[in-house]
Amino acid sequence: MKRRDFLKFIGAGGVGTGLGILFGQAIKPPGSKLIPYLIPPEDVIPGIANWYASACTQCAAGCGILVKIMDGRAKKVEGNPLHPISGGKLCVRGQAGLQSLYNPDRIPGPLRRKGARGTNSFEPISWEEALSEVTAKLKELSDKGENDKLYLLTSALSGHLGRLTDDFMAGYGSTNTINHDLFDYRNLRYANSAAMRLDAIPHYDIENTQYLLSFGADFASTWLSPVNLSRGYGEMRQGEYRERGKFVQVEPRISLTAANADEWVPAKPGSEAILALAIAKLIVDSGHYTGADASAWKALLAPFGLTYAAEATDLDKKKIRHIATEFMNTRPSLAIGGESISAYSNGVSGLVAVNILNHVAGNLGIKGGVRANDRDLFAGTRAKKVGPGIDALIRAAEAKEVGMLLHYNNNPAFTTPGTVKAAEALKNVPYIVSFSSFMDETTVLSDIILPANMSYEDWGDHFADPAPGYQVATLMQPVISPVYKTRSLGDTIMELGRGVGGAVAEKMPGGTFADHIKESWSKLYSQNKGMSASALTFERFWRDTLATGGWWPEGAYKEQKLSVTPKRVARHVSKEPAKFDGAATQYPLHLISYAQAGHLDGRGANIPWLQELPDPVTSVVWGSWVEINPKTAARLGVKMGDMVEIESPHGKIQSPVFLYQGIRPDTVAMPIGQGHTLYGRYAEKRGANPIEILPSTVDKRTGVYALNSTRVRILKTGRPGDLVKMDVSTDELGRNIVQTIAPGATGKVPPSSHH
Amino acid sequence: MKNLIIYIITAVIFVVTLGVGYLIADQYLGRAPEQPINFSHRIHAGDNEIPCMYCHSYAERARVSGVPNVQRCMGCHKIIKTDSPEIQKVAGYWDRKEPIPWIKVHNLPDHVVFPHKRHVKAGRKCQECHGPVETMDVVKRIAPLKMGWCLKCHGKYDVKNGRECWTCHT
Numbered sequence: 001m002k003r004r005d006f007l008k009f010i011g012a013g014g015v016g017t018g019l020g021i022l023f024g025q026a027i028k029p030p031g032s033k034l035i036p037y038l039i040p041p042e043d044v045i046p047g048i049a050n051w052y053a054s055a056c057t058q059c060a061a062g063c064g065i066l067v068k069i070m071d072g073r074a075k076k077v078e079g080n081p082l083h084p085i086s087g088g089k090l091c092v093r094g095q096a097g098l099q100s101l102y103n104p105d106r107i108p109g110p111l112r113r114k115g116a117r118g119t120n121s122f123e124p125i126s127w128e129e130a131l132s133e134v135t136a137k138l139k140e141l142s143d144k145g146e147n148d149k150l151y152l153l154t155s156a157l158s159g160h161l162g163r164l165t166d167d168f169m170a171g172y173g174s175t176n177t178i179n180h181d182l183f184d185y186r187n188l189r190y191a192n193s194a195a196m197r198l199d200a201i202p203h204y205d206i207e208n209t210q211y212l213l214s215f216g217a218d219f220a221s222t223w224l225s226p227v228n229l230s231r232g233y234g235e236m237r238q239g240e241y242r243e244r245g246k247f248v249q250v251e252p253r254i255s256l257t258a259a260n261a262d263e264w265v266p267a268k269p270g271s272e273a274i275l276a277l278a279i280a281k282l283i284v285d286s287g288h289y290t291g292a293d294a295s296a297w298k299a300l301l302a303p304f305g306l307t308y309a310a311e312a313t314d315l316d317k318k319k320i321r322h323i324a325t326e327f328m329n330t331r332p333s334l335a336i337g338g339e340s341i342s343a344y345s346n347g348v349s350g351l352v353a354v355n356i357l358n359h360v361a362g363n364l365g366i367k368g369g370v371r372a373n374d375r376d377l378f379a380g381t382r383a384k385k386v387g388p389g390i391d392a393l394i395r396a397a398e399a400k401e402v403g404m405l406l407h408y409n410n411n412p413a414f415t416t417p418g419t420v421k422a423a424e425a426l427k428n429v430p431y432i433v434s435f436s437s438f439m440d441e442t443t444v445l446s447d448i449i450l451p452a453n454m455s456y457e458d459w460g461d462h463f464a465d466p467a468p469g470y471q472v473a474t475l476m477q478p479v480i481s482p483v484y485k486t487r488s489l490g491d492t493i494m495e496l497g498r499g500v501g502g503a504v505a506e507k508m509p510g511g512t513f514a515d516h517i518k519e520s521w522s523k524l525y526s527q528n529k530g531m532s533a534s535a536l537t538f539e540r541f542w543r544d545t546l547a548t549g550g551w552w553p554e555g556a557y558k559e560q561k562l563s564v565t566p567k568r569v570a571r572h573v574s575k576e577p578a579k580f581d582g583a584a585t586q587y588p589l590h591l592i593s594y595a596q597a598g599h600l601d602g603r604g605a606n607i608p609w610l611q612e613l614p615d616p617v618t619s620v621v622w623g624s625w626v627e628i629n630p631k632t633a634a635r636l637g638v639k640m641g642d643m644v645e646i647e648s649p650h651g652k653i654q655s656p657v658f659l660y661q662g663i664r665p666d667t668v669a670m671p672i673g674q675g676h677t678l679y680g681r682y683a684e685k686r687g688a689n690p691i692e693i694l695p696s697t698v699d700k701r702t703g704v705y706a707l708n709s710t711r712v713r714i715l716k717t718g719r720p721g722d723l724v725k726m727d728v729s730t731d732e733l734g735r736n737i738v739q740t741i742a743p744g745a746t747g748k749v750p751p752s753s754h755h
Numbered sequence: 756m757k758n759l760i761i762y763i764i765t766a767v768i769f770v771v772t773l774g775v776g777y778l779i780a781d782q783y784l785g786r787a788p789e790q791p792i793n794f795s796h797r798i799h800a801g802d803n804e805i806p807c808m809y810c811h812s813y814a815e816r817a818r819v820s821g822v823p824n825v826q827r828c829m830g831c832h833k834i835i836k837t838d839s840p841e842i843q844k845v846a847g848y849w850d851r852k853e854p855i856p857w858i859k860v861h862n863l864p865d866h867v868v869f870p871h872k873r874h875v876k877a878g879r880k881c882q883e884c885h886g887p888v889e890t891m892d893v894v895k896r897i898a899p900l901k902m903g904w905c906l907k908c909h910g911k912y913d914v915k916n917g918r919e920c921w922t923c924h925t
Contacts, residue, residue, distance in 0.1 A: 005761050012769040020776020034857040036822040038849075047818040 046071055053080055053549030055462040055474035057455040058093040058100075059600060060156060060181065061225035062462040062472070064549045065090060067479045074098055074456055074480050080549045084468050085228045092598055092613060094227070099607040101456050102483060105680030106437050109485035111449040117427055120444050120678065127487065130450050135499035137431050138172070141403050142500065147173035149403030151393060151429075155181045155410045159461035159473075160517050161490055163378070164509075168497050171504030176402075180390040182415035182601035182672070182691075185224065186702045187342040190386045191351035194572060195564045196364070200373040201466035202562070204336050207232030207239075208368035211330035212247045213279075213323065215272050215354055217338025220257040221597035221616065224338075225466055233260075246330065248323060250275060251340050252592055253627060253669045254662030256616045265323070266664045268314040269590040269708060270578030272341040273350035275320065277301055277573065278309030280357045282324035289360045296566040297360060303575050312577070328361050332368030335361070339594060343707040344578035347699045352572040359564035372560040373467045377524065377551075389703030390416060397425040407434045408452065408489065413441035414676065415601050417694035417705055419650045435489050438606060440679045452489035457482045459490070459514040461521075461550075469557040474550035488513050518542065580711050581695040582649045587711035589632070591648065592669040593690040594707075599673025605683035606676075615671070618658050619726040624674040624687030625658040628714065629665040633657060636714055643721035646670070646688075648710045650695050653688040656721025661730075668712065787895040788858040793841050800889035807881045807888075815875040818868070822857055825849050860894050861885070868925050877912070 043050055049070040056063040056077070064083025068076040077097055081088030100106075110130035115121030125133075141150060152169055156162070156179040169177050185201065192198045206212055206219070206229055219229040236245040249261035252269045267275050281301035283289055289297065310317040327333050337354035344350065363369030390412050396402050405426070413423040426432065426445050434446035437454060452458070460476035490513025497508040509516040522538045525531045530553045535541035545551055580590065595601065598610035605611065611622050618625060626646055628638070638644055640659045645652050646668070655670060663669055674687025697709040732738055799805050808814050813821035829849050832842050848855050861884075863869050874884075882888065886897030898904060909917030916922045 005764075008761065008765050009768050012765045013772040016769040016772030017776035017779070020773040020778075021780040022776075023773070024777040024780025032859050032862065034822045034859050035854050036857070037824040037826075038852055038854050039826045040824045045813055045817045046821055047813075048816065 041072070044071070049075065051078075052477060052479040053547065054455065054476045054479055055460070055550070056086075056090065056094040056097060057462075057476075058097050058603075059222075059226075060158070060184065060465075061085060061227065062158065062464045062474055063090060063094055063225075063227050064474050065094060066549075067456060069479055072480060074101060079227065082548050083474065083550065084470075084472055084552050084554060085225060085464055085474075087228075087231050089227050089231060091221075091227050091230075092610065093600060093604055096598070096604065096607045096609040096613075097456075099609050100437070101454050101480075103438070103606060103680065105439070105606060105682075106484055107439060107443075107449055107451040107486075109451065111451075113447045117447070118423070118445050120439065122449065127450075127485070130448060131492070131495055131499065133448060134433050134450065135496055137404060137433075138496060138500045142172070142502075144403075146403045148175065149401060150174040150406070151176040151178060151396070151402050151404070152406045153178045153180060153390075153393060153410065153412070154406075154408040155179065156184055157409075158463050158465065160378075160513075160520060161460055164490055164493055164513070164516070167507040168493050168504060171497065171502075171507035172500065173503070176388075176393075176396075178388055178390060178393045180393075180410050180412055180415075183222065183339070183595055186386050186389060186704050187347040187699060188337070188351055190702045191337075191342075191348050191355060191572070193386070194348070195352050195355040195359075195569050196370075196372075196562050197568075198372060198562070200376070202373055203371045203466055203469040204229065204334060205232070205332075205368050205371050205469070206334065206336075207235040209236060209332050209334040210243065210245045210368065211327060211333035212236065212245060213327055213333065213335045213357075214247070214249045214251075214257065214261075215276060215335065215337045215350070216249070216251040216255075216340025217336045218255040218257045218595065219336075219338065220260060221255070222339075222595040222600055223257075225464075228468060246326070248326075252590065252664050252667045253594075253660070254617070255594065256597060259617060259662070264662070265315065265319065268312065268664070269340075269592065269667055270344050270580065271309075271313040272337075273346065273353040274304060274309050274312045274575075274577075275315070276335070276337075276341075276350070276353035276357045277304040278306060278313075278320055279324040279327060280304075280353070280360045282306070282321060283328045283357075283360045286324075286328065288328040289362070291360075293566055297356075300566045300570060300573055301356075327357075332363060332366055333361055334358070334363055334369050340592065340708065342704075343593075343709075345580075345697045345699060345706045345709050346574075346576065346578050347704060347706060348701045349572045349574065352569050355564050356569060356573070364562035364564070365560060370562060371469050371557070372562055373465070373469065374471055374558060376463055377471050377473050377528070378463070378520070386702055389698075390422075391420075391698055391703040391705070394420055394422055394425045397428050400428050402429045403431075405429045405432045407432060407442065407446060408436065411440045411442045411602065411679075413445070414679075414689065415691060417650070417696050418692040419694070419696045420705070435492065437486070438680060441677060444678055450492055451484070451486040452492065453478075453482050453486045456480055457486070458488045459517050461517060470553055470555070472550065472552040475545055477546055490514075490516070521545075578706075578709070579697060580709055581697065582711035584711060587648065587713045588666070589712050589714065590664075590667040590708070591646070591690065591693075591710055591712045592667060592708050593672050593694070594669060596671035596673045599671070602673045602676065602679075602689070605673050605686070606680040608682050611682055611686075614726040617662075618660070620658065621724050621726060622686065623722055623724060624655050624671060624690075625723055626655040626714075627658050627660040627663050627669040629663050629667075630659045630661060631665045632668075632714075633659055636716065638714070638716055641721050641723040643717045643719045645715040645717055646690070646693065646712050647715060648693040648695070648712045650710065651693040652715075653690065653693055654717065654721075655688045656723035658723065658725075668714065672707075787893045788860065790858055790893075791856055792844050793893075795892045796888045796894055797890055797892050808875075814871045814881075817872055818870045820871045825854055828855075860896050861900065863900060867923050869923070877914075883908075 049068045051066045051068050054065055056065045063086035064080035066078050066080050067074050079086035079088040079090040110125050111122035112125045114123045217223045247261045248263045249258040250265040250267050251258050258264050281304045284297045306317050335354050335357045337351045341350035358364050358370055416422040432446040434443045434449045435452040436443040455476050456479050462474045464472040494508045497504045525538045525541050598604045598613050614621050638657050642657045645654050670690040675689030676683040695710050697706045810823035811820040828845050836842050884898050
């Protein structure tokens with residue numbers, strides 16, 4: 001090698017290394033930023049979680065929750081173990097609440113309508129503009145002297161927010177507060193009030209009962225207070241040092257709750273009330289009922305003989321008699337009436353029948369039966385008595401009698417039957433203000449949107465209804481700062497009230513909504529002996545209450561006698577069966593629309609976790625389905641996953657078939673929740689909404705649209721559906737995994753799987 | 756012909772050393788990025804002997820040691836050396852209610868969990884990983900922060916489960 005070449009190599013190597021190092025340093029990603037706090041918040045250590053107590057608002061049950069906050073973000077929600085409703089447990093909707101908080105489709109700030117109504121064309125405006133515009137509109141209506149044309153449409157608001165909106169409406173001079181939720185138990189409240197003179201929903205003591213007879217109450221997934229009742233159910237079935245209670249479910253299809261029962265009793269849809277009354281008659285006739293009014297009961301129940309009931313319900317006489325015997329002889333027993341008995345055209349009668357049954361069996365006012373709930377802590381804070389329903393608002397809107405509408409936290413355009421044309425009716429309202437967090441089918445109709453904080457971002461309180469036998473007041477505190485430019489609804493209402501002036505301004509408390517809650521609680525503290533005894537000063541009490549999540553005098557249950565008299569209920573007892581639209585010859589199948597575990601009334605459909613969650617019964621994800629008995633399907637010539645048309649006299653929708661042995665052959669069922677035309681990217685244009693094809697049948701006593709009030713027919717489309725389910729097959733494919741033995745074959749040896 | 760071979764060999768050597776140079780830079784050379792404020796650890800931790808955890812207050816309580824909040828800076832500098840242009844910059848951030856956007860010097864990939872708390876509680880000195888920060892005017896990364904380097908130390912101190920994957924990659 002020449003010297004010159006050697007030097008060349010050395011040079012190349014040196015320059016190469018140097019350039020390599022320079023290049024390596026140059027392309028190193030710029031160090032990311034380290035942004036410190038300007039002023040560190042109290043109690044915050046980066047990466048260390050704090051848990052704050054609050055209340056869940058994903059349904060009306062009011063479970064106490066703990067929210068895990070790390071670095072200012074909400075990371076996880078769990079049940080509050082101290083709280084008597086949730087007891088440390090939480091349902092899937094509560095768990096998924098975080099995805100509504102951080103949902104990318106939340107309305108980020110005030111919006112004003114730009115295009116035609118309902119075309120989803122809005123422009124962002126400032127809060128000052130929004131508040132002054134709504135105030136001006138309120139003044140305008142008041143100047144015209146049309147104060148009573150102001151309507152307020154919300155879900156039943158519990159606690160101080162409910163009382164504030166009441167004060168606002170009263171001060172403004174309007175009586176038109178409409179509470180609506182698809183599942184707000186209006187029929188149950190009405191029936192209990194009529195039969196037992198109870199305003200609050202009583203505590204159904206599943207925990208301590210020995211025999212539970214449920215008429216379609218799907219308490220394992222959605223009914224009333226699912227977490228609390230499911231906890232009680234767990235105790236009843238597997239509690240220590242007690243006999244395992246028996247559980248019988250009457251329902252046309254096997255819901256998650258029915259799947260847990262010892263016996264499934266598929267009474268014919270619409271005949272459940274007759275079954276309840278027939279059982280009551282058997283009990284009275286047997287002499288089990290010893291009340292002085294036994295003869296009056298005998299007379300009232302006389303039409304509900306066993307033969308008649310067996311025919312009406314399509315059940316075996318022996319079966320009905322067997323249930324009656326067990327129900328009266330097992331002490332204590334308990335009957336509850338849920339959706340499938342209350343969702344018919346005569347829903348109230350069904351629930352009254354359940355009350356009668358509990359009365360004659362001696363289950364009222366006892367441990368393990370129906371226990372009355374104490375009066376509310378604050379007058380007027382609990383969700384109120386049965387007032388006018390959504391049907392009243394729709395009729396008023398159609399008649400152009402609504403001058404202005406304030407709307408919050410429900411979606412009647414989605415949850416009322418298609419034939420009612422709620423959206424069309426609301427278009428007659430000259431000015432609609434919405435406080436919604438999401439652009440759904442109802443919110444899109446509004447003229448201006450003033451988005452409220454979610455419960456995780458706001459102060460508030462909740463008074464449980466049903467409570468577990470004693471009062472439960474749960475406090476909500478802002479566990480994170482607002483994610484978007486939203487405001488506390490309480491503050492917005494108060495500001496509007498002050499802006500309007502006059503009587504309504506006088507009714508508005510001073511300061512902020514947070515101040516108002518604290519002040520009101522301090523009054524309560526000084527009046528309530530239990531509260532004053534629990535802490536020396538109010539400040540101390542307030543701190544403790546915020547830390548534990550609320551206040552509840554646990555175990556302070558006061559026995560209260562309850563009864564049903566024949567006189568009170570006579571007008572609700574009739575042999576008239578539930579009405580169904582569509583002639584049986586043309587529309588041979590009953591349609592049951594039920595609340596699905598994750599979506600409830602459709603509010604969960606914009607949460608990807610809940611879309612992804614397999615339905616606990618069918619394992620279907622991301623879509624809807626129609627449950628059809630395999631026998632019916634064979635007759636129709638459809639198989640699993642086929643797209644079919646479900647046609648009622650009022651319209652048709654399409655859905656894939658789910659073959660389900662757990663449904664009566666004369667019935668099909670569809671979950672509610674999907675089929676949104678508008679509700680964010682995860683919900684829109686997915687599945688179908690069975691409420692669309694329902695008639696506008698209401699129970700006249702309550703104005704509740706009956707969900708199970710139509711017959712349908714199934715038409716083949718010849719196309720495959722988009723059914724996605726997580727299980728492959730419910731068939732054991734001849735592997736003899738589940739060995740069964742027929743009741744008659746007792747003593748004989750079942751065929752062995754070993755050959 | 757012979758010239759061509761020489762050129763090729765030169766080129767190969769150039770490319771190989773270029774790679775070697777890059778690896779050296781990537782593996783062993785730290786960086787001392789320019790910070791929004793010319794903050795000197797030498798003055799604070801060295802000359803004035805302020806303990807590390809007075810400012811990096813989360814080190815013994817959390818995964819991260821924590822950058823001092825602006826309030827902490829102003830706690831002293833409302834009074835001390837207010838005429839210095841660098842301090843005036845800090846005061847500017849404080850007046851504008853803006854946090855100071857410091858640049859990260861020590862960075863770990865996302866698949867590693869490094870809890871300061873455990874290391875501080877085990878009695879390790881900050882300097883064992885961060886070098887003699889109290890002598891630096893501009894902070895520079897000294898340690899490579901690579902897995903081999905971590906394991907060497909875990910072996911030296913006989914850390915319980917110190918060689919388990921899941922101890923750090925959780």
